[in-house]
């Protein structure tokens with residue numbers, strides 16, 4: 001542990017310099033040991049000055065309990081005291097929120113800010129083909145602002161073409177445009193024809209993706225694909241190991257070999273990046289868990305054996321109910337081959353989620369927003385849906401705060417309201433444990449001590 005502390009302290013000092021250089025530093029996981037934290041010097045600039053937040057209650061994310069009479073003092077972008085009777089410095093801004101609850105800023109572990117939802121499958125595909133990435137970046141900036149205003153102060157962005165996610169993150173970190181703190185994956189890594197490859201457009205019309213675009217074959221190329229994402233700005237790696245629902249491949253087929261998964265995961269971990277695996281099918285998910293992945297995204301068809309193995313190894317489930325619920329109940333919007341997959345995966349995922357709860361698998365909130373029309377900024381729907389599918393409200397709140405921070409490797413900085421942490425804070429009206437829907441209408445959003453929104 002001593003070595004860990006030394007490394008963290010050195011990394012923190014390096015971070016301050018690297019932040020000025022607009023670079024990102026990551027401590028290799030091998031140095032930190034299993035389950036340790038990758039330190040990322042990104043995030044929007046912190047606010048100066050002192051702000052005191054008061055509210056009737058607080059969910060600080062350290063347990064499932066609510067505390068009464070919440071007082072949080074924020075200075076220089078950090079939380080300097082929580083609860084008790086703090087000394088209020090002269091000149092501090094005092095914000096009294098009355099009958100509200102203070103919570104840690106929400107975290108979405110499965111976001112796609114760079115894509116546009118559309119209820120019409122064909123119009124969505126057409127827009128994706130016709131817009132340049134620079135045009136799409138303007139949409140992405142609006143989506144980022146909506147997400148932040150929706151109370152989500154951090155997202156893990158799991159896949160974008162042409163590093164548009166990295167560009168967005170850098171613009172947010174430079175204070176050019178408002179948005180959540182982002183972990184970025186660059187291109188998702190996938191097999192040729194796999195769920196994260198593009199649709200089978202005739203190759204003479206749309207050029208096939210390359211290794212830099214994330215398509216790989218064999219362990220060597222998959223390593224190279226990981227290195228390419230890291231070279232151009234990935235702070236997390238997304239691996240697509242099984243078929244997808246909204247793609248043209250069979251949903252439950254394993255698409256990367258065990259050797260390809262191992263090579264990609266080992267390479268990512270060597271560079272201090274965690275790995276998120278898109279997997280609906282059980283066989284592929286099981287292979288990914290055995291190969292050392294850090295989270296399974298979606299997980300529609302996970303068996304109890306695979307879920308138990310995830311629990312044993314501390315692998316997170318990111319259930320993305322927001323997306324799966326919508327595609328299965330609106331399957332008629334899709335071409336027939338996709339519609340059928342949507343119905344089957346949606347139906348399976350509810351039972352899988354209840355099994356995961358029963359078995360105690362670690363769960364982090366993730367929405368896969370960009371699937372449901374007009375959904376950017378409505379990420380808190382996932383809290384409501386997790387509760388509707390059987391999760392305790394307080395456990396759902398932890399999944400979108402402390403647990404998601406653990407999955408992202410940022411638990412020393414965000415995810416709970418504790419002294420020394422970054423002041424990412426949300427307030428919702430009333431009591432969110434009694435009414436989980438309150439998470440969808442934050443009355444205050446603070447990011448790194450800066451007031452983003454405050455509703456009367």
Ligand SMILES: [Zn+2]
Pocket residue numbers: 110112158368
């Ligand atoms: Zn996704």
